[in-house]
Amino acid sequence: MTLFISITIAVIFGSAAYLMLKRDLIRVITGMILLGNAANLFIMAAGLRRGRAPVVPSEFETSDSLVQAMTLTAIVISFGVATLVLSLVYRVYDAHHSVDLRRLGSVEAVQSGLDDQPTAHVIQAADDAQDARQDREIAARQGGRW
Amino acid sequence: MTTEMTRTTCRILLLPILMISVGVLVKGYADIGDGFSAGVIASLGIILQGVAFGAEEFDRLPLVRYAPLATFAGLFLALAVAFLPVVSGDPIFLHHPVAGDSATHFGALEFITPVLFDIGVFLIVIGFCVGSIGAVARETVRRERDRGAQAETRRGSPGAPAERGDRR
Amino acid sequence: MTIALPLAILWFGALFIALFDGTRKPVGYTAVGLLAAALAATVALGIDVHRHGPKEMGIAGWEAGVGIALRADMLGITFAVVSLVVLTTALWFEVSRDVKARIFPALVMFMGLGLTGLFFTGDAFNFYVFFEISMVAAYVLASYGESPRQLRAALIFIVVNLLGSVLFLVGIAAMYHNTGWLDMDRISVQTPMLEENPVILTATIIFVAFSIKLGLFPFHFWLPAVYTGTRPAVAAILSGALANIGSYGLLRFGADIFPRELREGAWVMLILGSISIVYGGVQAIARHSPNEVLAYSTIGQVGYILIALSIGGEAGYAAAILYAVINALNKTLLFLSASLRGWIAGAAFAVGAFSVAGVPPAGGFFGKMVIFQIGIDDGRPLIVALVFVGGALSFVYMFQLYRARFWINQEADEATTKGALALVVALALAIVLIGVFPEPLLSISREATSILPERAP
Structure with missing residues (x-):
């Protein structure tokens, strides 16, 4: 059982690390959420006793309730942080029309390059083009929305 | 848009879901469950309404409109329960009646101060979940509307937005 | 004096301030007042602890070990006071100019709450919870201003620091599994009896987690990106208050819970600290924008704390505390005064620069002198050389920065208000005072080490 849990944690942690190294911010966030889950699983695995659900009174051997309380707290915290980061990425998308880190870097380089007008126009045109493409993609992908 | 069937089901489901959530809240002291x-559970029920009826309709629900206030009220209630014992010189979070004393029962509900704390947590969770998801939904709707307006000015033809609307 | 008072002021205060629009001056000044009240309560608590010894409060009356304990000792109180001073100053500074976001004062208060909580808690998991409260406040603060550049910097900050938080969480779970306790006192009693390997692994994970927060050399890469784009008040908060988590965490978990592992890993810390000092100094010389120079300077200054820790013993730990305190004040002063104009701001900046370079009579002199003295006493020429090299490097980049900001480029980015100037001058005076009368701070930092075990080197 311990081996199985360790391998699961390792796989989740590895996938999370892989995703976090991507350029697409949505993947980075998915990686962050996975990472939190790997940590939660690790806390559960760190419990001192295994048994039935820890509801008292019980005549069975119950599992360690402290790790479950810790995991619940950690889940809530990572939920809150994930919400925050997602809204932040939404702000980035709103400002740059992109969630690709490399693209964001190039936009930033232009912006800090003492307002180089011609280049700024090029970027603006590229932005518009991408905007239009995304519009088409969204329209093609989605039939209905709530 | 969702079908009439889904909308009716969601509307019917709201009250039972809220009732179950209150049940889970009060039986947390003798059984499984907590704030x-x-x-x-309660915020899932409310968010379900948003999924069924769309963001505009969702905003009209009083539960959604006062969600941020619920967070504040809940946090204040929980903090008050936590810090009030300090006034009489006791450690924080000390509950009344203290451990070992008997409490008044009403079914599964025990009348002890931690119930108030849990009600506070309940309010925080509802306020946070409903409030944050509502904010994102509102922003999405606003953005779609802006985009529609932008596309209209870009193309300069009055027929374009209607066509886009149809495609979505 | 109860431990709960500062926490109560901050909790209720933050909640109260969050209800109102923080861009309005009265709200901002109320927040400053509440932070100052929490600071006063913490100082009063510190005086009480100084007279009667550490205080402890079991939550809900449970005895320590069963329940969560709040514990106030000199180490925690010292860091809490410094963090609250920095937060109050930075918030005041921002309010006296103009707050740009309505949530800003409430966020600063939430961060103060998280920091005070984690300095006062005696429970490892509770430490993590308070740590996350202050980190979430920092995540939002890093995006304060909301220019695209700040948003991107905030994202980098969040991703890297979340990794650190997760590592810390894993470390706590490992500690719990190894010792069966979450109470820090019990853990520190248990760890010497355990097998060495799992403890070394846990200690390494926790060391890495705190190094990420501190911005130590191999984990520093997020730091310049975040500090460069952000506003001066936020940079001051991040480097003056939030970085205290790292120094405090290394002291609490390193010197208190894992003293054996700290001693065994001393050479690693010495190497990392030395690289940090040299790397930070050289990079800072190569940069031009003031925030960037100061960001690299932060990386360099952290190295001294690590070196003091690696020396260990009462003198080493006291030097680490002293250095962390002075460094937090220095960085706050520098970040704030570099954004102002005029000869008064220039003079205040010069005091901060002298303090970083370790020139008397500024307070930083004593931080460096203590480490220097230990190096001489122990006959370790490397440490003596490092103090000299680091000091020389910081003198060079500070002078460059001073020249660029106050001699050549005279125009102001934003209005230099009287209130902001007065604050900066007060902070500079405080640093000079520490330099002229160092005895109280020296004795406080010695007293703070008294709770750490194995003080003999």
Whole structure:
């Protein structure tokens, strides 16, 4: 059982690390959420006793309730942080029309390059083009929305 | 848009879901359940309405409009329960009646101060879940509307937005 | 004096301030007042602890070990006071100019709450919870201003620091599994009896987690990106208050819970600290924008704390505390005064620069002198050389920065208000005072080490 849990944690942690190294911010966030889950699983695995659900009174051997309380707290915290980061990425998308880190870097380089007008126009045109493409993609992908 | 069937089901489901959540909240002291899980159940029920009826309709629900206020009220209630014992020189979070004393029962509900704390947690969770998801939904709707307006000015033809609307 | 008072002021205060629009001056000044009240309560608590010894409060009356304990000792109180001073100053500074976001004062208060909580808690998991409260406040603060550049910097900050938080969480779970306790006192009693390997692994994970927060050399890469784009008040908060988590965490978990592992890993810390000092100094010389120079300077200054820790013993730990305190004040002063104009701001900046370079009579002199003295006493020429090299490097980049900001480029980015100037001058005076009368701070930092075990080197 311990081996199985360790391998699961390792796989989740590895996938999370892989995703976090991507350029697409949505993947980075998915990686962050996975990472939190790997940590939660690790806390559960760190419990001192295994048994039935820890509801008292019980005549069975119950599992360690402290790790479950810790995991619940950690889940809530990572939920809150994930919400925050997602809204932040939404702000980035709103400002740059992109969630690709490399693209964001190039936009930033232009912006800090003492307002180089011609280049700024090029970027603006590229932005518009991408905007239009995304519009088409969204329209093609989605039939209905709530 | 969702079908009439889904909308009716969602509307019917709302009250039972809220009732179950209150049940989970009050039986947390003798059985499985607590303020947090009750809050999650209740906010799922409310968010379901948003999924069925769309963001505009969702905003009209009084539960959604006062969600941020619920967070504040819940946090204040929980903090008050936590810090009030300090006034009489006791450690924080000390509950009344203290451990070992008997409490008044009403079914599964025990009348002890931690119930108030849990109600606070319940309110925080509802306020946070509903409030944050509502904010994102509102922003999405606003953005779609802006985009529609932008596309209209870009193309300069009055027929374009209607066509886009149809495609979506 | 109860431990709960500062926490109660901050909790209720933050909640109250969050209800109102923080861009309005009265709200901002109320927040400053509440932070100052929490600071006063913490100082009063510190005086009480100084007279009667550490205080402890079991939550809900449970005895320590069963329940969560709040514990106030000199180490925690010292860091809490410094963090609250920095937060109050930075918030005041921002309010006296103009707050740009309505949530800003409430966020600063939430961060103060998280920091005070984690300095006062005696429970490892509770430490993590308070740590996350202050980190979430910092995540939002890093995006304060909301220019695209700040948003991107905030994202980098969040991703890297979340990794650190997760590592810390894993470390706590490992500690719990190894010792069966979450109470820090019990853990520190248990760890010497355990097998060495799992403890070394846990200690390494926790060391990495705190190094990420501190911005130590191999984990520093997020730091310049975040500090460069952000506003001066936020940079001051991040480097003056939030970085205290790292120094405090290394002291609490390193010197208190894992003293054996700290001693065994001393050479690693010495190497990392030395690289940090040299790397930070050289990079800072190569940069031009003031925030960037100061960001690299932060990386360099952290190295001294690590070196003091690696020396260990009462003198080493006291030097680490002293250095962390002075460094937090220095960085706050520098970040704030570099954004102002005029000869008064220039003079205040010069005091901060002298303090970083370790020139008397500024307070930083004593931080460096203590480490220097230990190096001489122990006959370790490397440490003596490092103090000299680091000091020389910081003198060079500070002079460059001073020249660029106050001699050549005279125009102001934003209005230099009287209130902001007065604050900066007060902070500079405080640093000079520490330099002229160092005895109280020296004795406080010695007293703070008294709770750490194995003080003999």
